[in-house]
Amino acid sequence: MNLKSFVSDIFHKYPKLFIVNLLLAILAALADIMSIVFLAPIVEILAYGSFQTSGALTQKLSQLMATVGLEVNATSLLGIFLIFSFLRAGFQIWTVNTILKTKYAFMTDLIVGSFKDFFNSRWAFFSSQSQGTIINTLTRELNMVGDSFGNMARLFSSFIHAVVYAAIPFYISWKITLICIAAITVVLLPFLWMGKLNRRLGQRNTESANKISAVIQENLTLAKVILGFNKQTDTILAMEESYKSYSKSTIFSLTIANSIPLLYYPFGLVVLCLALFSAQEINVQLVDTVVLIYALFRVIPSMGSMAHLKASLDNFFPSYLQILELQNRAIAMVQPSGERQFTTLQKNIVFKDVSFSYPNGPMVLKNLDFNISKGSFVAFVGKSGVGKSSLLDLIMHLNSVDSGHILIDDTDLTKIDTSSYRKSISYVSQENLLFNTTVKANLIWACPKATKEEVLLACKKAHAHEFIVKLENGYDTLVGDRGVRLSGGQIQRLALARALLAKPDILLLDEATNSLDTQSERLIQESLEAVYGQTTIIVVTHRISTIINADVIFVLQEGELVQQGNYQELKNRPGPFHDMLQLQDLKRDEDQDSKVAKKWTSL
Numbered sequence: 170m171n172l173k174s175f176v177s178d179i180f181h182k183y184p185k186l187f188i189v190n191l192l193l194a195i196l197a198a199l200a201d202i203m204s205i206v207f208l209a210p211i212v213e214i215l216a217y218g219s220f221q222t223s224g225a226l227t228q229k230l231s232q233l234m235a236t237v238g239l240e241v242n243a244t245s246l247l248g249i250f251l252i253f254s255f256l257r258a259g260f261q262i263w264t265v266n267t268i269l270k271t272k273y274a275f276m277t278d279l280i281v282g283s284f285k286d287f288f289n290s291r292w293a294f295f296s297s298q299s300q301g302t303i304i305n306t307l308t309r310e311l312n313m314v315g316d317s318f319g320n321m322a323r324l325f326s327s328f329i330h331a332v333v334y335a336a337i338p339f340y341i342s343w344k345i346t347l348i349c350i351a352a353i354t355v356v357l358l359p360f361l362w363m364g365k366l367n368r369r370l371g372q373r374n375t376e377s378a379n380k381i382s383a384v385i386q387e388n389l390t391l392a393k394v395i396l397g398f399n400k401q402t403d404t405i406l407a408m409e410e411s412y413k414s415y416s417k418s419t420i421f422s423l424t425i426a427n428s429i430p431l432l433y434y435p436f437g438l439v440v441l442c443l444a445l446f447s448a449q450e451i452n453v454q455l456v457d458t459v460v461l462i463y464a465l466f467r468v469i470p471s472m473g474s475m476a477h478l479k480a481s482l483d484n485f486f487p488s489y490l491q492i493l494e495l496q497n498r499a500i501a502m503v504q505p506s507g508e509r510q511f512t513t514l515q516k517n518i519v520f521k522d523v524s525f526s527y528p529n530g531p532m533v534l535k536n537l538d539f540n541i542s543k544g545s546f547v548a549f550v551g552k553s554g555v556g557k558s559s560l561l562d563l564i565m566h567l568n569s570v571d572s573g574h575i576l577i578d579d580t581d582l583t584k585i586d587t588s589s590y591r592k593s594i595s596y597v598s599q600e601n602l603l604f605n606t607t608v609k610a611n612l613i614w615a616c617p618k619a620t621k622e623e624v625l626l627a628c629k630k631a632h633a634h635e636f637i638v639k640l641e642n643g644y645d646t647l648v649g650d651r652g653v654r655l656s657g658g659q660i661q662r663l664a665l666a667r668a669l670l671a672k673p674d675i676l677l678l679d680e681a682t683n684s685l686d687t688q689s690e691r692l693i694q695e696s697l698e699a700v701y702g703q704t705t706i707i708v709v710t711h712r713i714s715t716i717i718n719a720d721v722i723f724v725l726q727e728g729e730l731v732q733q734g735n736y737q738e739l740k741n742r743p744g745p746f747h748d749m750l751q752l753q754d755l756k757r758d759e760d761q762d763s764k765v766a767k768k769w770t771s772l
Contacts, residue, residue, distance in 0.1 A: 175482075175489065176321065179275065186271040193267055194326045197260035198333040204253040205337060205464055206230065211246050268322040276315045279492060280307060286499035292567035293528065294502045298495075301383020306491055309378050313488035324478040330468075331475070337464040338444075345447045349465055352440045370422040372487040377415035379491075384411050441465060505569060507584035511593060514674040514705060515578045517542050518564065523573035525556070525563060533559050535728045537573070541721075543674075546697065546706040548716035550749065551725035557709040560725075561677050564707065565594055595668035599680035603652030603660060608637055609644040611652075611663065615671040624670060630699040631666035632692040633659070658689030665696055676700065678708045682715045690715060713746075713753055722746065 180187045210230055231241050239245055283306070287294065338346040388395060388404050395404050444465050448458040518541040525534040533556040541547050549557045562568045563575060566587050575582040577590070595615070603611045612627070613619050619627075624644075628634040636659055640646040652660045661681060668676060682690045694715060697706055708716055716722060717736045724732035724739070724746045732744050739746040 175486070179271075179318070179321075182278065183271055183274060186267065186274070190264065190267050190271060190322060191325065191329075193260055193264040194322075194329045195333075197257055197264055197326075198330045200253050200257035200260055201330065202333050202337060202464075204250055204257060205334075205460065207246055207250040207253065210241070211243065211250060264326070268319060271322075272315055272318045275318055276311060279314065280311055283307060283492060283496055283499075286496045286503075289504055290499040290502040291504050291569070292562060294499050297528075298498075299379065299383050301381075301386050302379045302491075303495065304386055305375075305379045305382035306495055308382070310375060310488040310491055314492065317482055317489070320478045320482055324475055324482065327475045327478065334464050334468040338461045338468075341458075341461045342448065342451060342453055344451060345444055345453070345461065348447055349440050349444050352443060353468075370418060370425070371483065373418040374415070374422060375487040375491055377411070377418055381408075381411045381415055384408055504566070504587055505583060506587035507581075509580060509585050511577070511585050511590040513593060514543050517576075517578065518675075518705070519576040519579075521574045521576065523563070523575060524571050525559060525568065526571055532571075533728050534563075537730050539723055539730060539733065541705060541707065543705055544702045545720045546701055546708070546716075546718065547721045547723065548708040548710060548719040549723045549725060550710060550713065550716070550746065553711075555725040556728045557725060558679055561596075561679050561707065561709055564675070564677065565596065566590065593674040595671045595673035595676050597661070597664050597668050597676070597678045597681045603648045603655075603663065605648070605650045607642075607645050607647055608640065608663065611648060612644075612667050612670055615667045619670055627670035628666045630669050631662050631696045633662040633666040636662070658692070661689065662692060662696070665693065669696070669700060673704060675705045675707065678706070678710070680710055681708070682710060682712055694718075711749075713750060 207230065234241050234245070239249075287303070335346060335350070338349070384407060388408070395401060441462060444462060445458070448461065453461065520537045520539050523534060523537040524532060526532045537560070549560060551557055559568070563570060566582055569583070577585060582590070604614065609624070612624055616623070625634060628637060637644055637646075646654075648654050648663075652663070655663065665678075665681070682693050690712070697708075698718075700706070708719070710716055713736075720735060721733055722736060722739055723730055724744070726745050732739060732742070732746055734742070740750060741747065
């Protein structure tokens with residue numbers, strides 16, 4: 170990545186805005202140069218009261234004004250000077266507005282395009298990335314790119330101004346101008362050769378900023394754990410260390426960037442003195458010398474600004490490259506999708522000899538064969554790490570199988586349009602996080618067109634209505650960041666209500682009751698009873714008490730399906746399920762089991 174390729178990207182994306190920016194910069198420079206040109210006759214008429222000792226530039230302007238019928242006097246000259254000054258200001262304001270439009274169009278495309286690429290990729294993209302890197306990319310690095318876009322526009326503007334300003338000294342004395350340009354170039358080259366150093370510093374800044382974002386994100390997520398373990402001091406020290414590393418590279422980088430124009434200033438004075446002495450030697454008229462020196466005085470800062478802006482751009486390229494790298498990685502991991510639109514589950518979900526593994530990892534699921542009938546309640550149980558959650562990810566098509574087939578109503582899942590298929594699914598996880606908004610907003614997020622009656626019904630089915638109405642503002646109560654103002658059981662019931670509001674064909678619960686108390690668990694069970702037969706319920710859990718009424722319990726061991734049957738069939742059968750019962754000390758008499766089973770079958 171270099172300035173040429175970056176400019177090429179901008180031009181191909183926004184050719185009209187790019188050309189408009191360029192034209193406006195040229196017009197602003199031309200208006201500026203004309204205001205400088207008319208300084209010569211104004212200075213001469215103020216100094217001598219007439220044009221009798223006119224220099225070459227003044228004579229040329231006098232002839233031009235006479236040609237267009239303008240009287241050559243102090244009033245007309247001052248009027249023309251002011252007109253061009255206002256034109257310059259107008260063009261510069263227009264230029265700023267157009268640059269800002271292009272900048273924010275570019276930034277909008279970057280952030281929206283990045284989000285689109287990220288959320289069109291497979292789940293593996295998110296699970297394989299540092300959240301801190303993603304957050305930093307979409308905040309600091311994106312702002313760096315936006316600021317650098319402005320720097321790029323100013324770099325081109327400075328270049329155009331320098332070229333246009335140089336026309337005046339060339340007209341007055343090409344010898345003096347060449348001498349000055351040679352001196353400026355000699356001074357400028359060392360600053361332009363610092364590009365590699367600035368890129369390395371930019372890379373260090375980006376890496377350290379990624380680390381800071383990761384530390385902030387992780388520590389805020391784990392705030393309760395940190396407080397519980399009294400690790401505030403260690404956390405603060407880790408943050409301080411990360412920020413010191415970032416500060417060190419940033420200070421060095423900014424010092425170099427800001428020192429360039431400061432160092433260029435004294436060198437510029439040397440060039441101006443050189444021009445003044447050269448004008449005396451060549452016997453340039455005093456008035457022309459004043460204009461020449463003034464023009465060079467405008468050129469030299471532009472050259473210094475170019476060196477400064479070039480250093481800033483070299484420093485930003487790692488930020489732009491990181492954005493592009495994440496976008497390309499997401500595109501490479503795009504979620505595959507078929508073309509067949511999915512409407513509703515008609516018959517079943519079938520796994521045929523399905524195996525799955527994560528990239529560069531061992532096999533997680535091995536040769537799975539099972540059938541989930543429409544409207545049934547099934548559960549997957551087993552020790553941690555046996556692949557239960559991975560199995561749900563496959564059903565949601567967040568990941569793709571290594572071998573075998575997942576059939577939805579006899580159609581391979583890979584041939585079904587993923588977006589339409591997922592609209593029929595609702596998902597409730599163990600750690601259901603809510604948006605930092607009201608209870609109502611969290612609910613209708615799943616179904617924006619839901620009526621008030623539908624919201625109330627879903628909440629009643631999930632046993633959430635009774636606690637919601639007791640909140641300070643009822644359904645308009647703010648739940649706080651990640652739902653922090655609610656208890657774990659309340660969050661889970663609200664998450665279940667949100668899932669039910671979408672009226673899914675398939676309801677997936679991933680360890681949704683594992684961290685709940687007995688009462689909350691029982692309320693979740695009753696919620697499932699309310700939709701049993703209408704919705705296909707698939708539950709992953711460690712707690713056998715949650716799934717006693719399941720039609721089929723699938724037992725996984727080391728990624729393989731080793732047992733299946735209902736609770737009554739499995740509870741006394743030797744094997745992993747029986748062992749789990751013994752570990753959980755789940756003691757229920759036959760009458761109680763029969764009573765519960767009877768209740769479900771009557772629904």
